[in-house]
Amino acid sequence: MIKIDTGKAIITPFNEKDNIILIDIYVDGELQVNDVNNIHKAIEKCNLQIPVDTICVKSGENYLSEEAFKYSMEKNCIHNKVVYVIKHMADIHFPSQVQESYFKTHFVDFCSSIDEAYRLIKN
Numbered sequence: 260m261i262k263i264d265t266g267k268a269i270i271t272p273f274n275e276k277d278n279i280i281l282i283d284i285y286v287d288g289e290l291q292v293n294d295v296n297n298i299h300k301a302i303e304k305c306n307l308q309i310p311v312d313t314i315c316v317k318s319g320e321n322y323l324s325e326e327a328f329k330y331s332m333e334k335n336c337i338h339n340k341v342v343y344v345i346k347h348m349a350d351i352h353f354p355s356q357v358q359e360s361y362f363k364t365h366f367v368d369f370c371s372s373i374d375e376a377y378r379l380i381k382n
Contacts, residue, residue, distance in 0.1 A: 263301040267294045267321075270301035273314055273373075278307050278339075279380060281373070283316040290323050292330045299337050310339040314376040318346050340366040342376040 263270045267290060273281035280302055284290070302311060323331060345351055357367060368379050 261305050263304060265294065265297040265301055268298050268301075270298060270305065272305045272307055274377070275307060277381065278311055279314060279377070280305060280307060280311040281314045281316070283318055284321055285319045286321050287319045288321060290321055290327050292324070292326045295323070295327045295330055295334070299334060302337055309337055311337065312340040312380045313338045314342055314344065314373060314380065316344040316346065316373065320347055320349065338365060340380050342367070342379045343369040344373055344376050345369050345371060 261272055267286040268282055268284040270283075271281050273279040282298060282302075284298075286294075303309065305311075341357075351369075368376075370376050370379060
């Protein structure tokens, strides 16, 4: 199985048949443009069909810099459905914030486990 560590996130194909990628953003602190770009490049290396359905685990307490936010506004077409697995209560509002900004045309939800995220994507 492919497992790519960008130094801030680990990207792995979660279910190749269903075209689902798993991103675990484990770093604490600010993510810059190059961090988001590295995540996108890692997704492309997983040999799934773009756009992918994405399970994003926020296991670190991280946030986007203003430049990374703008970059995400322009480069969000790599994702289809996005479900966030929330590990920190401070992140509970994050999915609705991204839905209202750079994932406006995407299905976005959140939950507390990877299994539940998979079920949300499949339904």
